[in-house]
Amino acid sequence: MGRGSLRIYLGAAPGVGKTYAMLAEAGRRRERGTDVVVGFVETHGRERTARLLDGLETVPRRELAYRDASFTELDVDAVIRRGPAVALIDELAHTNVPGSRNAKRWQDIEEILDAGIDVISTVNVQHLDSVNDVVERITGVPQRETVPDEVVRRADQIELIDMTPQALRRRMAHGNVYGPDKVDAALGNYFRVGNLTALRELALLWLADKVDDQLDRYRADHDIRGTWEARERVVVALTGGPEGDTLIRRAARIADRTKGTDLLAVHVTRADGLTGAGPAHLTRQRALVESLGGSYHQVVGTNVPEALLDFARGVNATQLVLGASRRGRIAQLFSRGVGVTATAQSGSIDVHLVTHEETSQGRRWKALRTAWGVPAKRRNAGFAAAAAGLPLLTFFLDHTRDQLSLTSEILLFQAAVIGVAMIGGLFPAIFAAIAGSLLLNYYFTPPLYTFTINQPEAFLQLMVYVVVGMTVSTIVDVTARKSREAARAQTESQILSILAGDILRGDAPAGGRRDSTALAGILERLRETYGLASVTLLERDPDEPATPDTLRDPDAWIVVATVGGEPCTSPDAGETDILVDDDALALVLRGRTLPAADRRVLEAFAAQAAVALRHRRLAEAAEQVRPLAAADRMRTALLNAVSHDLRTPLASAKAAVDSLRSPDVDWSAEDQDELVATAAESLERLDRLVANLLDMSRLQAGSLGVTRRPLAAEDIVPRAAGDATGVRIRVPDGLPELLADPALLERVLANLIGNAVRYSPPGEPVLVTASAHAGRLELRVIDRGPGIPPADRDRVFEPFQRLGDRDNHTGVGLGLALSRGLTEAMDGTIDIEETPGGGLTMVVTLPAAEPGGDLAAGVPGGREGDEES
Incomplete structure (x- = not known):
């Protein structure tokens, strides 16, 4: 039997419904007559998932004893003996109990696949090896059970099971994932909106790479060389010249026309290692393309147009941006150039030829002189060797005229020309070839001592000598120059490689x-x-x-x-x-x-x-701007407070006092008491506002006295709640102490609890919980009120905001701004989350006290939270 196929349901997070989707697929296949069995499925006590197991045959599990306890694992042999068409095996990344045949469940699945049985399995993105460390940094929770990415990538089918963070949190709040005793802790730790959003993005990006690989493999298997415009990709070709900046910016503008377009820059290095590209230009252009959101690539090729098009087709590019030719018009008559050649061979790839300042400028004389090669000293030595050596050779041959034929004499002169080429390069060799032909003609070609040639064969020999001499000289000169360039290029590459290593490290x-x-x-x-x-x-x-x-x-x-x-x-x-x-x-x-x-x-x-x-x-600059921006925001808040909210309580108190002093009205005792109460209440509000403004000004000046010391959450939370009605406190035992100023923290929590009580509907108590997470402690104030739209959540921390409470005049809208400032002064944060099922959750995060740490210095510390799964 052939190898079975593997289908994997990839989950963005626990609880999104991977096992449910797997069992639903099994039910559909069973209805179509497929032989499906359950090898191992874990329902985690979820009733709706367990109901899907009805009617499915289950292979008994294998029981193993480990450390005086009994465990059940997948029985690989039993599944293979049963020989179904499809086996359902949950939790691909599961680690087997010691004593099992294989250490990991994915290894068990490999055996079942080798037996010709199709397998449907599940895995969460956080268990993939390549993103395991990223997930730990995001969530603060290490994932001990992992599976190699290659195992998942080899799957014949991968289906993403996705859900928005809000929907998953609602599912948890309704008890569809965990039991009621675990919901609050899960929502406050692993299953936060930020964590779930990051996990979702990781899953989407990982699967997108898998889809790209599948598309590339399909195109390669079917020998598809044309471009499939599944995604716009713009490739810009860089020569290493100054015109590259213009090309990159033009390519970036082309890419910006369509959202999601990839920008790639490529430089083709010649296979012989010799290049005229400027490292400074390429370095600057690489930084430019990366600053524009693109990527830089370097490929090696002997034929530049073919190398560019091979790269463009390899990345499935849709557009190629090239610079117009820098060569002069005469040079373009002999060769079409990279741009024209690439355009003719591009096929379905659109080619943009961009003009620039270097267009049709031709080669500079300096560059041409450099291409000629050897230094002036060696050229002079070559001319001297020709001027001295050729007469000496003529003198020697003249005295051995009867012993050598004209052909031998021509060959000796040919050897002299090659020697001059080795010494001085091309131009001394050309001089030697011409001078040698004249000496051969005058001294050794009949009639002698004239420049006349009467024998056609001698004339032919002399012409062949000149042509061969010049050709050999050119080859020798080019070879010597290329060798010198190759040695220099190797030295340069070693120096630049060391420089790059220093920069990276x-x-x-x-x-x-x-x-x-x-x-x-x-x-x-x-x-x-x-x-x-x-x-x-x-x-x-x-x-x-x-x-x-x-x-x-x-x-x-x-x-x-x-x-x-x-x-x-x-x-x-x-x-x-x-x-x-x-x-x-x-x-x-x-x-x-x-x-x-x-x-x-x-x-x-x-x-x-x-x-x-x-x-x-x-x-x-970033370090300098950060405190300036904070000070500017605080200054604006203070100005708004003075110009707006100071007037309201002051006007109410003044109106009440003026009314009492008015001689035109005979106030009753009851009216007088009411006016005095109004004045007192307004002045009390004014006193609170002035106190808040003073505290905010101290925060701005950095002069607010903050004394952090270890505090127990079970002590500070009840004090902050005070006599407030409708407040439930749930602080678990064993939490580490937190570092905070007792008075400031009590003031922050009292403000948050007061707001929550004010907005909670009747009969719905406010819940205050505490939990530890990644070395920090979180205090959560949860209400079931109307909540705040996501677009307005940042605004509530701005001074004088009373969103959704326009008829309430008992506050001035400064409390949350001050609460956030006080919390940040204690090295903490305040965040807003949506309460699953409706409402608002205010989360105060503060550093946990390090056991045995330097408490006087206020060094934060703590421990990592436990994983919720």
Whole structure:
């Protein structure tokens, strides 16, 4: 029998209905006549799930004894002996009891599949190996039972069982997942809205990757090379030239036209390792494309158009962005170029040819001169060798004329030309070939001592000599130049690889300080690599224009970082300088003059230094802006309080006092008491408001006295509830103590409980619970009131907000703002959650006290919560 097929129901979280969906599918198959048995199904006491087992044959489980207890596990042999068409086996990631044949249940399932039996199983996303650590960071709960991703990916079918966090929490509140005694703890720990939302996204993303793999495999199996536009993907080709910035921005605008479009940048490196790409340009362009939400890729290929199209088809791209050719018009007559060739071969991929400043500029003379190869000294030596060697060879052959034929003489001259090519390169060799042909013609070709040739065969020999000499010289020159370029490219790649490793690890090279920043590490690596005395990064004063005089003016530059000896104060102060970021930064090297051939690597170092400086300044700016933004929000709140809410109680008290003082009205004793009570109530409200404003101003100034010490939740919660009616307190035993200021925490909880009582309907008590989670303690105030729309939940913490309570004038809307400020002053948070079944839950989170910790210093600590599953 062949191997059975595996179908997996993947759950975003426990309780979404994986087992229910599996049993429902089994019922449908049984009705169609399929032989289905239950190998192992766990209903967790859920009645609706258990009812689906009716009518399904169940294979008895295997009983195992472990540590004086009895356990039941899947009986693999019994399922194989029964030999059904389909076996239902729940909990793919389950760990078997010690003593079982296999350690994990997925290994049991592999045996059953090998026996030719189809299996339907279930697993939650948090049990996948690849996301296990992510789930622990999100939920604070370690997952001890895991399954390798590859096991799940090999499944023939995977179906996602999904549910919104709100719907799952309602299901739990209704008792459809856990028993009533576990619901509150589960909702307050593992099954929070944020946790469930993150788990849901992980499941969707993991399954999307699986679907992409299936699509790629299907296309490969059916040899489908065309593009399937299941998702828009824009690929931009980078040459490593300055025009790449323009192409990336144009590609990003194309991608932005359709939501969800992927942006990919690709650079094709030649297979021989020789490239004209600028590392500085590629480094900057990689940072640019990543800042725009794209990804950077590098591939190797001998044919650039084919490599680009292979990459584009491999990622199922729909559009390809290329730059217009930089070659001149004459060069384009001999070769169509990358853009035209790729367009002709692109098929269903749309190709955008984008013009830029480098279009049709042709090759620069400097670049052409560089392509010619050898240094001037070697060229001069080649010319000297030709000028001296050819006459000597002619003198020698003239004295051995009777011993050698014309063919031998031509071959000796050919050898001399090759020798000159090895010494001086192409142009001395061409000179030697032409000069040699003239000497052969004059001294050795009849008639002698004239430039006349009377024999056609001699003329042919001489022409072949010239052509072969020039061809061989060209080949020798190109080979030598490529060898030198390959050696230099290998050296450059090793240097850049070391630089990349330093940046990734954040290490300082040998000789650098341990506390070196990334920027200092880059400069130190450059100084060490080239044996320099000092390396300095300068920044031009923004007020100084970028002129040639600026390069010599020390007052126009600011030293950002330096390593080695005395820093250079201007670009002209060193032997070598590299300008980056539109001449706003300069990397200045002192110690020795570096050859121009090293400039590409130096530009890469300069680009990385600029990126490191930019990251450092962004981090510094973020740190500076954070307190300023908080102070501005607090200042605005205080101004609003003075201009708005101080007037209301003050006006009521003034009106009551003015009425009592009025001689025109004879107030009765009852009326007088009512007016005095009104004035007293208004003044009391005014006193509370002033006290709140003073506390908020102290928070803003950082002068609010906060003394945190360990507190027991079972002590502080009843004190905060006071004599409030309709409040139930449920604080479990064994909770760790929390770190907080007793007076401030009591004030915060009293405010939250008072609000909850005010909004709760009659007969619905307010519930106050406590739980521990990942080293922090949570106090939850739960009501069954009207709740707050999600869009308005952030607004309730702004001063003077009374959302949904416009007729209530007993408060000024400052309480929740102050409560959040006081909680944050104690290193805590206040969050709003929806109460399953309707209502609002206010969650106060504070650090747990570390047992045996430094209590005087207020060091938070705690323990991890237990998993709810």
